[in-house]
Structures are given as C-alpha cells and as structure tokens.
Amino acid sequence: MFEESELIALLITVGVSFFLLATRKIIITLPSYQFLLVSFGFYLASKVCTVLEGFFWETALNSLEHICAILSCAVFFWWCLRLGTDKESGR
Amino acid sequence: MNPIVGLNTVSVFFILLSFGILLVWKLQKLIPTDLFLPAVLFLFLGLLGHISNLLEWSGTAPFIDRYGDLADILQPILFAVFVYTMIHHRQREQIVASEAKYRLLVDNQSDLITKLDAKGNFLFVSPSYCRLFGKYEKDLFGRPFLEEVLPEDRTRIRQEMDILYLPPYTCRFRHSAQTKYGLRVLSWSYRALLDEKGKPLAIVGIGRDITDQVQAEQEREKMLQRLEAKNRELQSLVYISSHDLQSPLVNIRGFTGELKTTCEQVKNVLKECGQYERIEPLLKDVEQSLYFIDSGAEKMQTLIDGLLKLSRIGSMELTVQTVHMNGLMKSIIEGLRFQIQKSGCEIIVDNLPPCYSDLYQVNQVFTNLLDNAVKFLDPSRPGKIHVTGQERNGVCEYRVIDNGIGIAPEHHEKIFEIFHRLNPDGPVKGIGLGLAIVRRILDKLDGTIRVISEDGRGAEFIVTLPAVPAS
Numbered sequence: 013m014f015e016e017s018e019l020i021a022l023l024i025t026v027g028v029s030f031f032l033l034a035t036r037k038i039i040i041t042l043p044s045y046q047f048l049l050v051s052f053g054f055y056l057a058s059k060v061c062t063v064l065e066g067f068f069w070e071t072a073l074n075s076l077e078h079i080c081a082i083l084s085c086a087v088f089f090w091w092c093l094r095l096g097t098d099k100e101s102g103r
Numbered sequence: 104m105n106p107i108v109g110l111n112t113v114s115v116f117f118i119l120l121s122f123g124i125l126l127v128w129k130l131q132k133l134i135p136t137d138l139f140l141p142a143v144l145f146l147f148l149g150l151l152g153h154i155s156n157l158l159e160w161s162g163t164a165p166f167i168d169r170y171g172d173l174a175d176i177l178q179p180i181l182f183a184v185f186v187y188t189m190i191h192h193r194q195r196e197q198i199v200a201s202e203a204k205y206r207l208l209v210d211n212q213s214d215l216i217t218k219l220d221a222k223g224n225f226l227f228v229s230p231s232y233c234r235l236f237g238k239y240e241k242d243l244f245g246r247p248f249l250e251e252v253l254p255e256d257r258t259r260i261r262q263e264m265d266i267l268y269l270p271p272y273t274c275r276f277r278h279s280a281q282t283k284y285g286l287r288v289l290s291w292s293y294r295a296l297l298d299e300k301g302k303p304l305a306i307v308g309i310g311r312d313i314t315d316q317v318q319a320e321q322e323r324e325k326m327l328q329r330l331e332a333k334n335r336e337l338q339s340l341v342y343i344s345s346h347d348l349q350s351p352l353v354n355i356r357g358f359t360g361e362l363k364t365t366c367e368q369v370k371n372v373l374k375e376c377g378q379y380e381r382i383e384p385l386l387k388d389v390e391q392s393l394y395f396i397d398s399g400a401e402k403m404q405t406l407i408d409g410l411l412k413l414s415r416i417g418s419m420e421l422t423v424q425t426v427h428m429n430g431l432m433k434s435i436i437e438g439l440r441f442q443i444q445k446s447g448c449e450i451i452v453d454n455l456p457p458c459y460s461d462l463y464q465v466n467q468v469f470t471n472l473l474d475n476a477v478k479f480l481d482p483s484r485p486g487k488i489h490v491t492g493q494e495r496n497g498v499c500e501y502r503v504i505d506n507g508i509g510i511a512p513e514h515h516e517k518i519f520e521i522f523h524r525l526n527p528d529g530p531v532k533g534i535g536l537g538l539a540i541v542r543r544i545l546d547k548l549d550g551t552i553r554v555i556s557e558d559g560r561g562a563e564f565i566v567t568l569p570a571v572p573a574s
Contacts, residue, residue, distance in 0.1 A: 017172035025179040031186070038190045041197075052182065059179075078110035085117035085149065092121045092142075096128040 018066075022059045029056060047091035054084035111153045118150045138192055141185040148178040215289070215310035221303050223248050223264060235312065237283030253279045253286075267295040268303055277313065287314045334417070342414040345407045352404055359397045366390060402534075409536035413521065416543045421461040425571050428455035428501070431462070432490060435470050442477045448486025455492040458499040458568040464544045465568065469503070471537045472564050476505040478531050481559070499570045506561040515554050 032039060032052065039045050058080035065073035125142055128134045134142075155171025209216055209229050216229035225243045233240055236251060249257050256278040263276040272295040279288055291310045295303040366389055373379040432452050436443065443450060450473075458465065473488065480486035484506065492501040510518060510525065517523050519542040524535040538552075545552050549569055556562035 015172070017176060021175040021179065024176060028179045028183045028186075031183050035186070035190055038193065039186070041193055042189055048186075055179075055182070075106065075110075078107055078114070081153070082110055082113050082117065085114045085121070089117045089121040089124065092124040092128075096124070096131070096133045 015066075018059070018062045022063050025056050025059045028052075044091055044094040047087050047094060051084050051087035051091060054080045054087060058084060108157055111156045114153045115150060115157070118146050118153065122146050122150075135192060138185075138188055141181060141188050145178060145181040145185050148174040148181055152178060215308075215312075217248065217308045217310070219248050219306040219308070221305065223306070226305060232310075235282050235284070235287070236280075251280050253281065264293065264306075267293055267306055272297065272303065277317075287312050288317045289313065338414050338417045341410055345410040345414065348403075348407050352400055352407065356397065356400045356404070359393055359400065363390070363393050363397075366393070405534055409534055409540075413536065413540055413543060416540065416547060419464070419547070421464070421547065423459060423461055425457050426460050426462050426465050427457050428465075428492065428499075431466060432469065435466065435473055438470065439473055439477060442474065446477050446480055446486055448477060448480055448488055450488045451490070453489075453491040455490070455501065456494040456499050457571050458501075459571045460548050460550070460568050464548055468541050468544050468550075468566065469501075471541050472503045472566070475537055476503055476507060476562075476564075478533075479507040479562075480505065481508050481561075494570045497570050497572075499568050501566045501568070503564045503566070504561065505563075509558050509560045510554060510556040510562050511558040512556075515556070518554065519552070 029052075032049070039049070042048065058077045061073045061077035061080060065077065122143065125134070125139060125146070129136070129139045151174035152171050155174065159171070212229055212231055214229075215232040215235065216227075217225060217232060218227035220226050224245050224247050228240050228243050230240075233243070236243075249260060252260050260276060260278050263274050266274045273293065275290070275292050277288055277290040279286055289310045290313045291308050293306050293308040296305045296307060298304045366386060370379065370386060373382055429452070432455060436450060436452070473490075476488045477486070487506045489504045490501065491504070492499060494500075514525055518525065519538050520535075521539040522535040523539075524533060542552055544550075545566065545568075551567045553565050554562055555565065
C-alpha cells in the first residue's frame with residue numbers, strides 16, 4: 013500500500029506540471045529549457061511509480077522509480093552544466 | 104550491494120555534481136543569487152530524500168525517514184519556486200535589455216526629448232536637452248518647462264500648450280531660450296498622453312534647435328525684399344527712361360520729316376533756277392543721311408515701345424476669369440488674317456478647354472505665339488500650324504505646333520531672353536521681345552512655357568495655365 017506522503021508529493025508534482033504548462037511561453041525563453049523539462053518529466057515519472065508500486069508490480073516499479081530519479085538527476089546535472097555555458101555564450 | 108542502494112548512490116552523485124556546478128557558476132557570477140538559492144535548496148531536498156532512502160535500507164537511522172518524506176513533499180514546491188524565480192529573472196533581463204535599447208536611442212538623439220506632467224513640470228529630459236541647457240536632469244526634474252522659455256514668450260507658449268487639453272491633444276510651437284550656447288530658437292511638437300477617461304496624464308515633446316534654419320529664413324526674407332525693391336527700381340527705371348526717351352525721339356522724327364520736306368522744296372527751287380545739277384550730289388548726301396536718321400529713330404521707337412510694354416507687365420492689374428479659348432483663338436486668327444493669308448499656311452485649332460486667367464494677357468500670349476509661328480514658317484514646304492489643348496490635374500496645357508524652320512536645342516532657353524534673336528540678319532524683322540513678353544506674362548499668370556524643337560523640324564510651344572476651378 014502507498015504512503016500518504018507519497019500521494020501528497022505526487023499531487024504537488026502534478027500541480028507543478030500545470031504551473032509549467034501555464035508558463036510554457038516564458039519557460040521556452042529559458043536557457044536549455046528542454047533539459048529542465050525532461051528532468052522534471054523523469055521526476056514526475058518517479059513519483060508516479062512510487063504511488064503505483066503500492067498497488068502492483070512492486071519490485072519492478074520500485075526499480076523504475078529509482079531509475080527515473082537517476083535520469084532526472086543526471087539530466088538536471090546536464091542542464092546545470094549548460095546553464096553556465098549558455099549564459100557565457102550570451103544565448 | 105542492494106541495487107536500490109546503488110541507484111540512490113548514483114542519484115546522490117549527480118546531485119552533488121549539480122551542486123558543484125551551480126557553485127562554480129555562482130562564483131563566476133554567471134548566475135545571480137536569487138536563482139542560485141532556490142536551485143541549491145531544491146538539490147538539498149533531493150539529496151535529503153535519497154540519503155534518507157539509503158539510511159532506511161541500512162537501518163542505521165529510521166527516524167530520518169520522516170525527514171525524507173518531508174523532503175519528497177517539499178522538493179516539487181522548491182522546483183516550482185526555482186522555475187518561477189528563473190522566469191522572473193528572465194523577464195527582468197528582457198525589460199533591462201529593452202530599456203537599454205530605448206535608452207541608447209534617447210541618449211544618442213540630437214533632438215530634445217522631454218516628458219512633462221499635466222501641469223507642465225519636467226518628468227524626464229533627454230541628455231541632449233541637458234547638454235543644450237548645461238543642466239543636469241535632477242536639477243530640472245519637477246521644475247516648470249516654462250522656466251526655460253524666455254519671459255516674453257511665456258504667455259504665448261502657455262496659450263499654445265492649453266490646446267493640449269483639447270482634441271487632437273497635440274500642439275506645435277517655437278520659442279527662444281537662453282541656452283549654454285547663447286540665445287537659440289527651439290521648435291517643439293507636443294502630444295498629451297491620456298488616461299482611460301481621456302484626461303491628460305502627461306505630455307511628451309520632441310524639440311529641435313532651429314536657430315540656423317531661422318537665421319537662414321530671415322536672410323532669405325531680407326534678400327527677397329531687397330530683390331523685390333531692386334526689381335521695382337529697375338522696372339521704374341526702364342519705364343521712366345523709355346517714357347522720357349519718347350519725347351526727344353518724337354522731336355528727332357518730326358524734325359527729320361521737316362528737313363525732308365525742306366530738302367524737297369530746295370530741290371524744286373533749284374530746279375526752277377536751273378542750278379539743281381550743281382548741288383545734286385550734296386542734296387543726295389543730305390537725303391541719305393536723313394533716311395538713316397529716320398530709320399534709326401524708327402528702330403529706337405520700336406525698342407522703346409517694347410521696353411514700355413515689358414515694364415508694364417510687372418505692374419499690370421489682372422482680371423482673372425474663365426477664358427473660353429475656342430472663341431479667343433478664333434478672334435486671334437481673325438486679327439492675324441492678313442499675315443496668314445500672305446504666308447498661305449493652314450491653321451487647325453482643336454477644341455480647347457477653357458482656362459482661368461486674364462483674358463487680355465492670354466490673348467497677348469497666343470497672339471505672339473501664333474504670330475511667331477506664321478513668321479518663322481519654312482518657305483520650302485506648305486505651312487501648317489496646329490493648336491491643341493487638354494486639361495490635366497487642374498492645369499490646362501496648350502500646344503502651338505508648327506512645321507516651320509525650328510529652333511536648335513541650344514537656343515531653347517535663350518529665345519525667351521529679352522532682345523535675343525536667333526537670326527538678326529534674317530528676312531524676318533523684329534526686336535526679340537515677343538517671347539520675352541510671353542514668358543513674363545505667363546510668370547505673372549502662374550503659367551509656364553517651354554519649347555520642343557529641332558533645327559529645321561518645326562517647333563512645339565507648350566503653354567500651361569490654371570484650369571477653371573471645379574467650384
């Protein structure tokens with residue numbers, strides 16, 4: 013069974029997704045915004061897996077949750093790297 | 104090792120790398136503090152979540168799981184805050200860039216730019232304004248615009264600016280101002296900025312230093328006045344000289360006639376006395392001299408008449424009316440019937456549009472043109488003169504086309520000069536005043552004249568005159 017905190021975290025993450033959707037016109041002006049959105053996508057996927065693992069395929073979804081978390085962190089790291097170089101190049 | 108522990112360790116590794124990179128960018132001042140802090144907090148919460156997972160698996164600190172749950176909840180919120188901060192930061196950058204762009208335009212503008220409140224006090228002045236007046240923006244801020252206007256101009260400018268409160272909420276004026284570079288004349292164009300209710304909130308104005316232009320205008324005006332005075336003087340000189348020369352000339356011609364009569368009488372007396380043969384050569388000399396005096400005086404009379412005519416054009420009173428050109432042309436041809444018949448030429452007159460001018464002067468213009476066309480026909484071919492006309496854009500254009508001897512292009516302008524004759528020794532007599540009179544009359548009537556011609560190929564004189572107004 014899932015924990016309450018996991019459900020709350022998922023709901024808040026979905027709420028943030030709507031926020032990103034609403035501000036997409038400005039977000040696309042941010043440097044390397046694609047990486048930031050992909051990172052958030054993986055983060056959202058990990059939260060979904062966390063909740064779903066309480067219902068079925070516990071082991072597989074748990075592994076998927078952690079893989080999504082790694083990918084989210086890795087892409088975020090790449091975005092951080094691009095943030096400085098993009099700024100430097102004046103883009 | 105448990106695979107979940109391994110996965111979490113990799114995540115922690117990437118989070119620490121991200122943190123390190125952000126720190127480097129911060130130290131290099133590539134990202135601002137307001138962006139750095141939420142990003143670091145976001146990463147910290149991620150780190151806390153993953154560490155809590157690791158510790159949970161190892162079972163060393165079960166209490167930390169509660170903090171891990173809290174971090175999981177707070178992390179997306181921090182992400183939203185972080186993104187919001189970035190958006191805010193980007194918008195601020197765009198505003199700064201936009202302001203810099205407009206600031207660049209305003210700062211490098213040679214025209215003067217001002218913004219006043221509804222009472223006419225300065226809210227903004229461009230650097231060009233400050234440079235001209237040798238003042239700083241802060242000194243002018245809140246001060247009335249009228250303080251920079253010369254006291255004698257202030258009442259007028261205040262009245263001019265009152266117009267800004269009425270549609271179309273714009274005004275233009277010029278005034279003198281004491282600037283760093285002395286007394287200058289400034290020209291302003293002001294526009295009121297209105298609120299939703301249509302009430303003026305502020306006034307923006309663009310000004311330009313037009314001192315040099317005003318000085319040039321004044322110079323031009325003075326020159327024009329002097330030119331007009333000289334012209335009047337010259338006209339009156341020509342008129343007076345021509346007029347005063349008439350009386351001695353009449354005397355010369357009169358007494359020449361007297362002398363001729365006396366000579367005839369002397370000749371008759373000598374013939375009766377039988378002495379004529381002795382004095383005949385002497386009398387012939389006298390008669391020849393009298394002939395030269397008479398013909399010279401006659402030529403002089405023609406010249407004086409022409410000059411008088413020319414000088415009268417400048418001072419003539421015009422009676423502008425609708426001139427029916429068809430009827431006028433008929434009467435001109437009637438007047439020239441003798442010359443036309445003598446030359447044997449054919450004259451074709453198309454239907455001509457009426458013009459709006461002085462009947463007498465237009466008559467003079469076309470009489471001269473037709474007279475010239477008849478005079479300068481080519482004897483080697485049958486003469487043909489065609490008069491045509493049309494109205495276009497408020498102007499009537501008439502053409503007098505002949506197949507005469509033509510005019511070489513280099514003489515096209517000279518023929519309108521006074522006393523200029525193309526062939527002074529030619530068979531056609533004249534003093535070179537006809538076309539000069541035509542041009543002066545047309546100048547007076549707001550008309551124009553030009554010629555299209557080539558030597559030996561006829562000539563086409565194009566005259567324009569104002570058309571009859573539609574109303």
